[in-house]
Amino acid sequence: MLGSIDLGLIYGLMALGVYLTFRVLDFPDLTVDGSFTLGAAVTASGILAGQDPLLSTAMGTLAGAIAGLVTGLLHTKGGINPLLAGILTQIALYSVNLRIMGKANLSLLREPTLMAGLQQPVRLLGTWTSVAIFAAVALVFLVALDWFLNTDLGLALQATGDNPRMIQAQGVSIHNTKILGLSLSNALVGLCGGLIAQYQGYADIGMGIGLIIAGLASVIIGQTIITSRRFVFATAAVVLGSVVYLLVIQVALLIGLDPNDMKLMSAILVVVALLSPRLAFVQRFWARRRKRMMAAVAEGEEVRA
Amino acid sequence: MLEVTGLRKVFFPDTPNEKIALDNVSLALDPGDFVTIIGSNGAGKSTLLNLIAGEFRADSGGIAIDGVNVTRMPVHKVARYVGRVFQDPMAGTVPHGTIEQNLAMALARGRARGLRMGVTNAKRAIFARELANLELGLEHRMRTDAGLLSGGQRQALSLLMATMGSPRVLLLDEHTAALDPARAELVTRLTAQAVERHHLTTLMVTHNMHQALTLGNRLIMMHEGRIIYDLAGEEKKRATVEDLLHQFEQIKAVSDRTLLA
Ligand SMILES: Nc1ncnc2c1ncn2[C@@H]1O[C@H](COP(=O)(O)OP(=O)(O)OP(=O)(O)O)[C@@H](O)[C@H]1O
Ligand SMILES: [Mg+2]
Numbered sequence: 036m037l038g039s040i041d042l043g044l045i046y047g048l049m050a051l052g053v054y055l056t057f058r059v060l061d062f063p064d065l066t067v068d069g070s071f072t073l074g075a076a077v078t079a080s081g082i083l084a085g086q087d088p089l090l091s092t093a094m095g096t097l098a099g100a101i102a103g104l105v106t107g108l109l110h111t112k113g114g115i116n117p118l119l120a121g122i123l124t125q126i127a128l129y130s131v132n133l134r135i136m137g138k139a140n141l142s143l144l145r146e147p148t149l150m151a152g153l154q155q156p157v158r159l160l161g162t163w164t165s166v167a168i169f170a171a172v173a174l175v176f177l178v179a180l181d182w183f184l185n186t187d188l189g190l191a192l193q194a195t196g197d198n199p200r201m202i203q204a205q206g207v208s209i210h211n212t213k214i215l216g217l218s219l220s221n222a223l224v225g226l227c228g229g230l231i232a233q234y235q236g237y238a239d240i241g242m243g244i245g246l247i248i249a250g251l252a253s254v255i256i257g258q259t260i261i262t263s264r265r266f267v268f269a270t271a272a273v274v275l276g277s278v279v280y281l282l283v284i285q286v287a288l289l290i291g292l293d294p295n296d297m298k299l300m301s302a303i304l305v306v307v308a309l310l311s312p313r314l315a316f317v318q319r320f321w322a323r324r325r326k327r328m329m330a331a332v333a334e335g336e337e338v339r340a
Numbered sequence: 341m342l343e344v345t346g347l348r349k350v351f352f353p354d355t356p357n358e359k360i361a362l363d364n365v366s367l368a369l370d371p372g373d374f375v376t377i378i379g380s381n382g383a384g385k386s387t388l389l390n391l392i393a394g395e396f397r398a399d400s401g402g403i404a405i406d407g408v409n410v411t412r413m414p415v416h417k418v419a420r421y422v423g424r425v426f427q428d429p430m431a432g433t434v435p436h437g438t439i440e441q442n443l444a445m446a447l448a449r450g451r452a453r454g455l456r457m458g459v460t461n462a463k464r465a466i467f468a469r470e471l472a473n474l475e476l477g478l479e480h481r482m483r484t485d486a487g488l489l490s491g492g493q494r495q496a497l498s499l500l501m502a503t504m505g506s507p508r509v510l511l512l513d514e515h516t517a518a519l520d521p522a523r524a525e526l527v528t529r530l531t532a533q534a535v536e537r538h539h540l541t542t543l544m545v546t547h548n549m550h551q552a553l554t555l556g557n558r559l560i561m562m563h564e565g566r567i568i569y570d571l572a573g574e575e576k577k578r579a580t581v582e583d584l585l586h587q588f589e590q591i592k593a594v595s596d597r598t599l600l601a
Binding site: 185186187188189193202205206208209 | 422445454457
């Protein structure tokens with residue numbers, strides 16, 4: 036169970052990346068599946084080549100950023116539809132990742148990874164110690180992302196997703212903000228891939244398949260649990276969503292569901308979450324909420340949706 | 341301040357749907373000029389403003405602001421010189437951003453955006469002072485999402501955002517058209533105040549002839565992509581709505597005649 040929390044916290048970084056594109060930029064970026072494996076491939080290859088694990092992880096992160104950059108350029112300068120731009124990069128990355136890894140699977144067993152200290156002499160992964168460490172890491176990144184989104188540049192990025200015409204009229208190139216957002220997002224995803232590879236002890240060419248669904252599910256679950264967008268609540272919700280998602284998967288496996296059905300389960304979960312705004316009882320809930328909020332605004336209170 | 345020369349814009353050229361939206365339009369504004377623009381639907385008023393703002397590319401002709409050639413500049417570059425308010429109250433603000441965040445985005449117009457906090461206490465003080473001028477009480481709810489404001493409140497906020505940092509040219513495209521009469525009146529008054537206070541060179545499109553006559557120091561009438569009537573100074577002050585209607589009738593008669601001929 037604690038192992039799932041470990042993983043949920045690490046995958047939380049990927050979910051933050053997905054949040055940045057899907058929610059903040061309103062850009063459905065499918066690069067994720069490829070950039071995750073890319074991060075893992077670069078990191079694992081670096082470590083196996085005898086490089087410092089921290090440097091290797093940084094390289095994996097950078098590689099993810101470059102993947103995002105490519106998708107951003109394809110979309111903005113090439114005028115390619117966002118979904119297609121992401122898929123093109125993702126597919127191309129499959130070959131690139133195989134080239135980098137040289138084979139379909141790289142083992143990191145007994146290599147000096149960032150997690151080595153947590154594996155030997157005592158195995159600390161899946162204990163409260165590792166949970167605390169990964170929670171601290173996730174906290175640093177979610178606070179940093181929240182801070183960034185509130186800078187001048189970050190506000191421009193948010194506006195790019197919310198009202199592109201307006202922010203252009205305020206002097207912002209939405210090409211630049213999209214490219215920046217995609218790069219940052221995929222840097223987080225690449226970092227996540229590198230960390231997961233070290234956690235599991237291997238990088239695999241198929242490890243990123245369908246990951247985007249897990250990311251989306253995390254974002255949706257998190258924002259259902261924590262609806263406030265004040266302070267760091269928005270980004271904290273995403274990481275929490277990732278942990279809950281991993282726990283749900285774990286429980287599903289425990290009660291005997293086939294691991295091979297997990298992707299189907301995840302997809303159904305996301306579909307239900309996406310459709311739910313159209314369901315009558317959910318609409319009534321939101322209508323009531325809106326009404327309360329409008330009433331509060333009329334009274335001059337400070338409110339954020 | 342603003343120099344438009346021989347501007348031409350054709351939509352769907354060389355097709356059966358070809359539409360000459362602007363036909364050789366020239367216009368020169370001195371600093372502080374406040375020009376109101378009237379004209380029938382499809383006359384090319386919005387097209388003119390969109391071309392100046394960089395939203396469309398001109399087929400020929402040139403636009404210069406303060407001596408800078410902006411004819412081929414993209415929207416975000418022209419934004420350094422231009423403040424805009426759109427007709428749609430939704431268009432001018434970021435709905436999920438707070439009032440203070442929206443103002444911060446406008447304050448950064450024309451400057452490089454970096455990693456400094458968007459909203460600081462120093463900026464909040466400026467925003468509160470500016471919002472107080474609107475007399476809508478918005479200074480007390482700067483952390484409310486702009487999306488929760490009424491159309492009139494949002495248009496007043498958009499106007500404040502557009503005039504922030506004293507742009508060289510202020511472009512207003514029927515920015516009171518979507519509001520009820522009382523709110524339209526308010527935003528009109530705020531517009532006049534802001535233009536006066538910052539000595540803004542302004543182009544304002546309106547369908548309200550009374551408004552077109554009472555505001556500003558110059559009035560132009562457009563029809564089928566051309567400027568067909570240009571009133572300034574004393575002449576404008578003396579003009580009445582009847583005069584404008586009469587002018588419209590004449591133009592229509594002429595174009596009907598050429599159409600039939
Ligand atoms: N993006 C566009 N694509 C194609 N045609 C356009 C476009 N924008 C404007 N037009 C056409 O150009 C002509 C001028 O339109 P414009 O919007 O400038 O008129 P307007 O004077 O602002 O009218 P209104 O008073 O209705 O706002 C119209 O015939 C219109 O159909
Ligand atoms: Mg128009």
